[in-house]
Amino acid sequence: MATEVKVPVLGESVTEATVGEWLKQPGEAVAADEPIASLETDKVAIDVPSPVAGVMGEHKAAVGDTVEVDAVIALIEAGSGAAAKPAAAKEAAPAPAAAKEEPAASGDTVTMSPAVRRAVLEHGVDPTTIKGTGKDGRLTKEDVLAAAKAKETAPAAAQATAPSPAPVAATAAPGRNTERVKMTRMRQTIAKRLKGAQENAALLTTFNDVDMSAVIEARNKYKDLFAKKHDVRLGFMGFFAKAACLALKDVPSVNAYIEGDEIVYHDYIDISVAVSAPNGLVVPVVRDADKKSFARIEKDIANFGQRAKEGTLTMEDMSGGTFTISNGGVFGSLMSTPIINPPQSAVLGLHRIDERPVVVNGEIVIRPMMYIALSYDHRLIDGREAVTALKIIKEAIEDPTRMLIDL
Template sequence: MATEIRVPTLGESVAEATIARWMKNVGDAIAADEPIVELETDKVSIEVPAPASGTLDEIVVKEGDTVEVGALLGMIAERQAAGKSKPETNQSAAEASGGSQNQEATMAGGKIVEVNVPSAGESVTEAQVGEIYKKVGDAVKTDEALLELETDKAAQEVMSPVDGVIKELVVASGDEVQVGALLLRIEEGASAGAAKPAEKPAAEKPAEAEKPAKAAESSRPPAPSAQKLMTEQGVKAGDVSGSGKEGQVLKGDVLAAMERGAPSSPAETPKVARPASPAEDEVREERVKMTRLRQTIARRLKDAQANAAMLTTFNEVDMTAVMDLRKKYKDLFEKKHGVKLGFMGFFTKAVTHALKEIPAVNAEIDGTDIIYKNFCHIGVAVGTDRGLVVPVVRDADRMSIAEVEKEIGRLGLAARDGKLSMADMQGGTFTISNGGVYGSLMSTPILNAPQSGILGMHKIQERPMVVGGQIVIRPMMYLALSYDHRIVDGKEAVTFLVRIKDVLEDPERLVLDL
């Protein structure tokens, strides 16, 4: 009986990969979960583990070929009695299977438990070590936070799997680590003072510190797709820093180098490096490396500006009706639902109401196709001390205002505590950004790609308004809708914003679906 080897899911936005290298030849014996082939995407290299034990019977695609998710890579035949088997690799197998939370080893003096980088989602393969809460010799309890890891999308705490004492710290704050990599060792059952602190061995310093800075110094040649792109764009190997294993240059590294200013053709001149600061200023400067989350935010915002035909239209809304409604029912609302009645519930429902009428604002472009979303997953931008994150209220159009407020409260608390999951931040179809909480009176929000619309809320400001021929003081708010003009016409954008204004100034429309 033969077992198929297929391309695994590579992440939400990754649909294809390149065969970097086969680690086995036809006829070789393999063990279940042993790395058998390495795939390279735009972002990372992935080792595909064998789905079963046996003998590699057939290789369907060769090195350098591009394959899609789910494509057949090869076949494994049942192992013959005389077949030879290679021992399963430790680190690679752990990484290929998603990274284990901890591994145990028996050493002199008691059981040593290894704590590794846990899996942070199918599209996340590396993280940066943030704050380390414990030091060597500290006692820890089961489920006590040991350190913080920060990925491109969120921060998460790594908990202790056992009671014991920190025996060894293998990483330091700021280190880049792969899923499955060793973080620290704990002596299980030991008490504080009983464990002798172990120095971090030189051989176990983070690979990042030893990784060659330039592609030319790497022990492995650039990945096939990276080499092809470098040749096409005239990018020199010395201009690209490799992030793959052993410093290998990946396609994503080349794209990043091009974005930083590496020449896109031999005739082009690289961008001029930042000039050195005067000596009297340099001593008063502080250089801090951007966190992975901040780097991702910067890249995504820049990509949104570069790829979308972004335009912003404005309107203003009289908040009198909503504020009167809140004042009248806030105590009863909180007593019944256990959550305060805020403005976000009204705005979220107003947005879902308008999206049903103007579906283009709830759509996205995929190549030459437009994908219309017949559901409303509303992203709510939340500012944290680590940067801006956008958790998603899923199926907000099916929720009541109370349910929306509860979900926004849960997501906001998780964002502030750094406990948002990948599922909390994926799949949004439209985003709301409330700069008004910081006092912003007007802004032009940037699209949250690939979405085609984002609503900016602002500070409520009392202003003189003409109502029925009379000048009255009203609590007014400017609204801004940034949209992708490739898919949303000006008429649709203006109509969308007017519908939100109409609903907020006359909330009964939400009840009557008008």
């Protein structure tokens, strides 16, 4: 008798998800609690485990389908590993419909998420030659990009002897290919939330520039000892998180929400940190940042970054948050106007560090400078308050001792 596999509880107020990929195909052996499918919710990807051991039966939903909590998405047939198809048969079996867009491989079957599949198509790499670094050895978008970069830097002679990937569509005109891909649920949610922030909030951005000399000096002086003691790299985010905590304590409206006709103030500081994931930008939350040490903050951020890459962040990791820090500088951004993350009322944008001429004590000197931006909801936060908060952050970064003595 077949066992039904149902959509698990996805999180508070989340009632549906999209089938992102099937990790097991009909006929393959399945162990109890082994992931058989990946579902995409508004925020994260969730693996669906098999309730029993057996053989993968019929898929009741296709990749891209929207499924509700408790809906039956697959069947697990009775049997053991011996009843599953042998490896040779697996390789000879036709690829699922979602894989038709993939370049021709050497005969191996590679399970890829939509984001990874798009990267494979865009860069024309053979996914079967790439070693996956994601969960259970799955390919990530970063794996594909690294392989594409290696391919570009390889000697021309080596490229000439390498097999060319099959074209996406045999009937397409050379150099004029197009691809239509449905937006992932996460990307749809990001689009709705950002557009909603623009429509519902009175957004304004104030800027300042920061001399990074003191932080860079402190980081260079202590980074080795810090890494040895705490087993984590000393980055810049810890400094900015602590500086932001000073600002939010002095200007509490920047750490508040608007709910209806009320203002909700928080006596705690939970900082959402924007990190890149294969399917888009996610904002896990460093909770009680004002009470945590530099080391604890850096460990939390490093952990979030790794789990975002692996696709293992949970709903709980990203729920809440009273203020956001987004670092576009890691991608080379000089200046930007970040958009708030509703229901939050403000977001701090960090940018790249450039050596620029500045005037210090009447003399022109070269200093490592960074533009910082604070976007805020003008319905709640006045210009004076926004400028004051950003100035506090600037002063704390230029004189890190302030963070130690709470000034």
